[in-house]
Amino acid sequence: MVYDRNGAFLTQIGARDAARIDYGYWPLRDIPQRVALATLALEDRRFASHGGVDARALLRAAWRNLVGGKRREGASTIAMQVARMQNPAPRSVSAKIVEAATALALVARKGHDAVLAHYLRLAPYGNGSHGIAHAARFYFDKPVADLSLAEIALLAAVPQSPGRMNLFRESGLALARARAARALTYLARENRVEPAQIALAERQLATLRPIGAARRPEALHLALRYERLVREGLIAPASAHDPRIGATIDLSLQEKLAHLSRRYLSLWRSAGAQQVALMVVERGTGAVLADIGSSDYRDWRDGAIDFTRALRSPGSTLKPFVYALAFERGALEPTDLLADVPEGAAGVNNADGAFLGPMLPRQALANSRNVPATNLMRRVGLEANFQFLHDLGLHDLEAPAESFGLSMAIGALPTRLEHLMRAYGALAEDGLLSDLVFAKEQTRRRSIRVMSSDTARLVTSMLADPLARLPSFPRYGPLEYPFAVAVKTGTSQAYRDAWTIAFSRKAVVGVWVGRGDAGAMNRLSGASSSARLAHAALTLIHGARPGETEAGTFPPPRGRAPMEMCLAGGRSDGSCGETLVEWVKPERAPSLPVGASSASLPAPFDENLELAIATPENRTHIWRNPEQPAALDRLALRVSAPASVEQILWMVDGRPFQLADADKPAFWPMQPGTHRFQARLPLRPGGSRVVEVTIE
Template sequence: MSRVALIAACAATAAALCGGALLFRDAADGADLRAPPATPIVYDRNGAYLAQIGHATHDAREGKRIDYGYWPLERIPERVARATLILEDRRFSLHPGVDPRAVLRALWNNLAHDRRAEGASTIAMQVARMQAPRPRTLLNKLREAATGLLLVARYGREATLAHYLRLAPYGLGSHGVAHAARFYFDRPVDDLSWAQTALLAAIPQSPGRMNLTRASGLKLAVARARYAIDQLEKDGALDATQGELARRELAAMRPFAAKRRPEALHLALRYERLAREGRVRAASRYDPRIHATIDLVVEGETMRLARRYLSIFRHAGARQVAVMVAERGSNAVIADVGSADYDDPRAGAFDFTRVMRSPGSTLKPFVYALGLERGALKPTDLLQDMPEGASGVANADGLYLGPMTPRQALANSRNVPATNLLRRVGLLANFDFLHELGLHNLDAPAESFGISMAIGALPTRLEDLMRAYAALADDGVMRDLSFAADERKAPPRRVMSIDTARLVTSFLSDPQARLPSFPRYGPLEYPFAVAVKTGTSQNYRDAWTLAFSNRYIVGVWIGRADASGMRGLAGANSAARLAHAVMAGLHGARPGEIAPETFPPPPGRVAVDLCRVDSGPDCPLSLREWVKPEEIAATPNASTLAHLDDAVSADAGALVIATPEHNMHVWRNPEQPAALNKLALKLANGAANSQIVWTVDGAPVAVAQADETVFWPMTPGAHRIQARLPLAPVASRPVRVTVE
């Protein structure tokens, strides 16, 4: 060999060795098992698909995209391993990561027969490519081969296969066989049949072409799956009976329904945010599902009602709506409507359950609660609703109703008594209490809001109001709203006493006390026990209603994104109507039905009748109030149950009629048979485990247990209803009812 040829040969050898070294150094840098985080699937409380929380990736060719899946495997199911290897890498257990026989076969087919379909990629080489996608060139193929060899050498075959089964694409954004099993078949990967396993194993070859939601794609995937079943049967992985069963199952498959999230995109974004903040967690590392508290049936019906009522109020300038529904006690959110439509150009993309707005009068119950907690207020006090001493504050209707009890002042939502009470208890005390309730998180001094914080000057959010009213409903215990079964939440804490919470609840649930500001049988009154508070911000910019029953809490906001005013839309004539429709639907209430239920009274208090200040000398108009026994003697306008009737003894507070109400007017349904027109008779408390006698106009009509509801067939006229103990001189206050 000449000197020149020898030098050239040495140079070529050195270049090859250098290139090989660089290639293997590059391969060594990429020979790690890497995968994006698992992306959870969110299901509603009934197992219906709600959304996925995708993972953003950046591709050199495609730019930013959202991928889904990448669920790890706790163990590799034998069926999945066999079906995958029969299609992707038959000699997986015999080669070190690169299959020389497959390489030679691919070269022969690709060069001698001008075929480009075979690439000889092993499982390990595919893992290398999926972790570092590059254009399909010979150099990159060599990189993948070198990386595949190092992966198997470093981690072993089983770990490499498991990683392939985590990364492999299964179409429609799904990656990883565990995710695909849940995504397509809604079952764990271990529970897949042979047919289902083979179908999934077929897809990674060409996920775009084998789209299972299209007939053409399904046909291609089924054909490849049948081939896998045939080969598995030949290899003895399944017998003839299993093979025939799998082929029949494949033949019966129809295009899959595409998994689509509900149109409530705000929900998907909420769960994405909660997951990002670490507040909701998947069931386990190997089962990244999130079990939401949302009920998509209730969500859909709530959305339908929200849109219907918003369309009614659009003529008055309303543009957006938000509604939340939670279960009382658990605070589990079952409906969360952030706007009328995410795609609405009128700021529909805003989630108005989370937007700070003026709350109007919805903070007033907590001003009264703090007054009761501090001992600055008793239920029998008289508050002045008069222009003198009003400090420039006016009522929404421009009127003044004079002296009122706290029950009347709050139920009528009077501004003057509320602001005077706030001033008496203290600006800072109220500001701090509202902060403790989670209604604001402001660093500004309390003086910057002044006494107007009781009537809307302190901005807050619907979801914060829901949590605060839930504390009121839950006997004063504050709990976070719950959005998922497995969720990180603050521990419950008491923010007010049971006594205070139940007193304020009784104020808000008393339809008689709302007179004269809110007429009877309007949207604030329900056929079952409901505590309700409305709010309207200045110039009608926001209309609110918060309501809770023994089962649910409902919050409604109606307004405009630009914070301009609506035309005469107050909480009571707009948001309250929507809240009423939602609550009635949740309870399944039908027109004309009255549920014999009440809220529990404050413990240790007894019922008294307070003559209204505007009542005549014979006290034809009275309000029932709950007072401490030692306060009765100091209450000049209180008529205790003890001397309403000659037969009533001093301990008559044991019997208090919850239903019907005193001075109630009832209209019979003329379309029903007379026997079905019945009035529910029920006690609010007392005389546990004893019998009582119900009397109407002095005549006994029923004997029942004290906690039992009795239904009396109504007759026209004015009637006097009473409950008595049969063997003791104890009776309730008589209740007057007029039936028409």
């Protein structure tokens, strides 16, 4: 039986038969005395006094059947029933003789206790349930040792005729109660149980009913995944005596996200979208919290396909790994310029049909430009990139890298959503690649390092920089969040697939939108579709409310300092207009132009403090309210700092403004013009990057 992380029933995995699936067959570590007493009271009262065949019962049954009773009477002992359950055969005299002989051999060889324990493992308790241990969980959601005497008696009644005594039907429940009452009467008459316990059990039995059928949730793809993981041996219960599996899935979250996915998909159906898939993985643990394979398993539009496992073109979602490998191999520095120009593009075009000219790697990746990515792949080598993508688990192909060519960088190499989730998990976890975890009992491989922490943090900072996405992706769209998020979209050729992978400090979210027949959608890109669903999913996970912002940034690369770079290249001296902040190793920092002053550059950042301004955002444009009193026209300054930092010195335009508690906002009276804010540590080095705000 599989339960979610909060104990909710998810599914159960049974033994496959040609005609049905049976559940249970759980062994007992010890047989509770009351279970043995109630079972023997109904099935074999002289169990301990015969060797497997009860001669007295055989003679009685033969006489009653001979004189022509309406109902045929058997005389099967516990041992004979075990023999029949192990080797089912049509009812006949010869079969009965074989059962009797087998029963005698079983008791002689194994002993009475072992035979009874095996019966309690095999006996059918209805609705596909076998064994008292499974039945206790299935009908009452408790271990067999915790069953009350009334519950034991009720279950002991069922194996005689599981179909007639179906506990989920009122007629079957009534028959089982009547037979259970006979067991209690016998135990009372034989003084096997104290009278007070018998009286209590009789009162409980009158109203006793099972808790209800353990209903699998609608997520059938999820149930099939766990069945596959179990059959492949990747998940196994910790104990044969308690065959439960603790899934990492949060069914409550799963159901909310499934509803959200269907709602968003309905908005895109007119554009040709037919299916959606979504996964959520917890940061730090790799635990899969939600796994939605399609909009609905019963959807006639290929709903039975699990699109988290389907091979599809990944569009541009592989580009971050092209950049990561270039950084790892020393073929690229964050201060280099990449050419987004027609010359040397090898026939590759950008999605918008335009070229943006020379660009910093940060802007080229955040804008998802095709030409710089393919040129980088050429620079590092096709084979090296193909092998790196294999090491990340994104493919297991044995074809030559040349068969995919440079188009590997823009979607020619097929992969699966679950593989993308694992690879992006390596970016999120400082370069360590780990298995996705579906259950506490899962067999996991050791995490392996696939890239340095420096590279992982550098690429993450690029994917999380909203300014670097300009001009391709406008501000405050679905790629921007009220908390720190690294996000990458992808769109395959002819709009067949729309992807978004996004991760925050809490979770990695992956979304795919497309069609089961791999048909084209009507200009439905990752940024215009899947990104919106990913945004809604991460916002739900964080519990963010409209208008709220959450302090905190991703940790910067160790040993690097922030430096303002001109978009056209080179270190900013304050006169080049638009800039981007890049993380640069001090020994590789480009020099300022001759005669330029370094006073306008950000102060060095203490990498161990992770000090960052939460509000306002860099390059914010604010209009004052002319109808509001001047005293209320204030700008709230908030900082994200470690708990060890108690006070912050706020600098405005290079001058000290206010010494404030780190966990409380400071309020600056707004003044027209462009102003630069920085949070510094009082009387010691270390500070945040400079944030520029224009007030009108």
